Amino acid sequence: xxxxxxxxxxxxxxxxxxxxxxxxxxxxxxxxxxxxxxxxxxxxxxxxxxxxxxxxxxxxxxxxxxxxxxxxxxxxxxxxxxxxxxxxxxxxxxxxxxxxxxxxxxxxxxxxxxxxxxxxxxxxxxxxxxxxxxxxxxxxxxxxxxxxxxxxxxxxxxxxxxxxxxxxxxxxxxxxxxxxxxxxxxxxxxxxxxxxxxxxxxxxxxxxxxxxxxxxxxxxxxxxxxxxxxxxxxxxxxxxxxxxxxxxxxxxxxxxxxxxxxxxxxxxxxxxxxxxxxxxxxxxxxxxxxxxxxxxxxxxxxxxxxxxxxxxxxxxxxxxxxxxxxxxxxxxxxxxxxxxxxxxxxxxxxxxxxxxxxxxxxxxxxxx
Amino acid sequence: xxxxxxxxxxxxxxxxxxxxxxxxxxxxxxxxxxxxxxxxxxxxxxxxxxxxxxxxxxxxxxxxxxxxxxxxxx
Numbered sequence: 148x149x150x151x152x153x154x155x156x157x158x159x160x161x162x163x164x165x166x167x168x169x170x171x172x173x174x175x176x177x178x179x180x181x182x183x184x185x186x187x188x189x190x191x192x193x194x195x196x197x198x199x200x201x202x203x204x205x206x207x208x209x210x211x212x213x214x215x216x217x218x219x220x221x222x223x224x225x226x227x228x229x230x231x232x233x234x235x236x237x238x239x240x241x242x243x244x245x246x247x248x249x250x251x252x253x254x255x256x257x258x259x260x261x262x263x264x265x266x267x268x269x270x271x272x273x274x275x276x277x278x279x280x281x282x283x284x285x286x287x288x289x290x291x292x293x294x295x296x297x298x299x300x301x302x303x304x305x306x307x308x309x310x311x312x313x314x315x316x317x318x319x320x321x322x323x324x325x326x327x328x329x330x331x332x333x334x335x336x337x338x339x340x341x342x343x344x345x346x347x348x349x350x351x352x353x354x355x356x357x358x359x360x361x362x363x364x365x366x367x368x369x370x371x372x373x374x375x376x377x378x379x380x381x382x383x384x385x386x387x388x389x390x391x392x393x394x395x396x397x398x399x400x401x402x403x404x405x406x407x408x409x410x411x412x413x414x415x416x417x418x419x420x421x422x423x424x425x426x427x428x429x430x431x432x433x434x435x436x437x438x439x440x441x442x443x444x445x446x447x448x449x450x451x452x453x454x455x456x457x458x459x460x461x462x463x464x465x466x467x468x469x470x471x472x473x474x475x476x477x478x479x480x481x482x483x484x485x486x487x488x489x490x491x492x493x494x495x496x497x498x499x500x501x502x503x504x505x506x507x508x509x510x511x512x513x514x515x
Numbered sequence: 516x517x518x519x520x521x522x523x524x525x526x527x528x529x530x531x532x533x534x535x536x537x538x539x540x541x542x543x544x545x546x547x548x549x550x551x552x553x554x555x556x557x558x559x560x561x562x563x564x565x566x567x568x569x570x571x572x573x574x575x576x577x578x579x580x581x582x583x584x585x586x587x588x589x
Contacts, residue, residue: 221548337547396547397567401554404564440555 179409181417182362187312188354189305189502191251191509194347194465194472195243195324196228198514206333206340214336223435227343227460229328234515237269239346240322241282242515247320247348248283250509255284259316261291262307264300264323264464266376266493267330268293279322297325298431298492299364300464301347302500305488306362308351321349325463330376332391341434342392343460347468358503361418363410370495373398402495403437408444410489410499418501422446424485425501427475431490432456432466466490469512476510516580522556523576536577545571553579561587 203225206215219225230239240263248255261283263276270278276291285291296303301323308319324346331338378389411428415421428447430438435456442452453474462469467488471479478484483506489499524531527543543549550570558564563586573579 217548221551395567397550397554397571400551401564401567404554404558436551436555440558444558 179363179365179413181413182306182364183359183417184306184309184313184362185359186353186355186357187309187360188352188357189504189507190350190352191247191507192347192349192468192471193243193247193250193509194345194469194512195239195246195515196459196469196512197230197234197239197344199229199231200226201229202226203340209333210336210339215340218336218340221434221436222341222461223454223457224340224343224460225457227328227340227462228345230326230344234326235269235275236265236267236324236326236344236346237263237275237279237282239326239344239515240265240324240348241279241346242513243324243346243348244279244283244320244322246511246513247350247509250511251350253318253350256286257318258283258285258289258320260308260311260319261285261289262294262304262319262321263291264294264296264304264321265325266295266297266300266463267326268295276322283320285320296494296496297463298433298461298466299490299494299496299498301431301467302362302488302490302498303364303496304464305349305351305360305500306364306498309360309362312351312353317353319351321351323347323349323464323468325465327392327461327463330390330392335391335394337396338392338394341461343462345459345462345465345469347465347472349468354505357505360503361414361501362498363414363417364498365410365496367402367406367495370398370402373402373495374493399492399495400434400437403433403491404440406495406497407441407489407491410491410497411441411445411487414487414489414499414501418487420485420487420501425487426451426484427478427486428452429467429470429475429486429488431492432459432461432470433492434461463493464490472510472512479504479507480510482506516583519556519560519580519583520576522560523553523579526552526556534576536575536580538576539574540576540579541574545573557583563587 280291327342491497
């Protein structure tokens with residue numbers, strides 16, 4: 148069988164322009180609001196990949212050659228990097244953050260906020276952001292908190308950072324990363340091959356003359372059960388199980404096909420941009436087959452919708468910055484760029500941002 | 516339905532003349548990956564997105580044709 152082979156604060160409220168649109172329930176467009184946020188810039192990004200590269204051959208013994216071939220044809224994943232035992236998303240983000248601060252020449256005392264976006268935190272408490280605050284030697288005035296989102300998390304992190312910069316913060320360190328490999332059941336062919344691990348660090352700064360960014364964000368909590376790790380919280384008792392990732396692939400796929408094209412159109416409309424006016428569509432790397440179909444539906448030339456899931460798998464909250472730091476690095480460091488970022492998935496949650504970026508000081512990957 | 520049936524043949528990697536109303540999907544590994552491929556095929560051919568559950572309930576190509584016809588008529 149061939150699969151996939153075809154073809155808050157008052158200050159912020161004053162600064163943000165809000166518009167609304169009508170549409171279908173459960174997807175963007177249903178009263179979708181867009182937010183125009185001026186006055187901030189992304190200065191640089193660094194991603195940290197674990198050293199252990201796992202290729203698809205490693206799954207044949209457990210799943211069989213045909214299953215591995217079928218899943219590979221659909222998802223496009225050929226290899227992924229997995230964290231070693233004891234290595235966490237916080238560890239990966241720490242390495243990325245240290246490099247980023249050095250590359251930007253930002254002293255620790257200049258950071259006003261640290262946001263850590265992840266669904267695989269280092270521990271249940273305290274917030275990984277607080278632990279990282281200490282490990283990075285950030286000053287007492289620096290706020291630090293976690294955001295529990297995955298596939299859409301990077302865009303939500305940007306949105307929060309943008310709003311906080313509008314409220315008076317000057318520099319924000321936004322860390323996004325996951326070690327989803329810790330959640331997968333190796334017997335589940337739907338998820339076993341799909342996910343990779345990575346950490347990222349993005350530096351955002353107040354910049355009065357920056358072009359406004361446009362955000363569209365939303366949620367369909369009715370679909371929360373379709374992509375979930377039900378155990379490990381406080382609804383279930385320890386040892387009741389359910390601590391591996393459950394994914395209803397067809398439901399998540401269907402959600403994505405309904406939500407993402409509308410999300411992209413809503414965001415383009417909010418930014419008054421046409422597809423041809425966007426240098427790169429930076430989409431969460433969920434599934435190659437799905438991404439290609441979305442690109443065809445919107446008439447996006449493949450060269451302006453990079454895909455790197457073949458090399459890294461689905462790295463959840465880190466997939467967008469990883470695309471920025473790999474395939475798009477020469478473009479965004481070499482000159483100004485107009486990007487449309489879109490994250491979508493677990494929640495079910497989605498977010499997109501239309502950005503006009505000055506050349507970044509750095510966009511690179513590092514090893515731990 | 517011609518291009519739809521051609522697409523189904525492509526998904527199942529069989530000659531298109533084997534795709535008829537009585538073709539039993541369930542005998543050809545009608546699993547989540549095939550269903551996802553079929554969702555995209557139907558979107559490309561008819562501009563509609565059936566749910567995975569609706570497709571999973573189809574046993575034959577005739578069931579798929581009926582599902583698409585009902586949705587297109589609605």
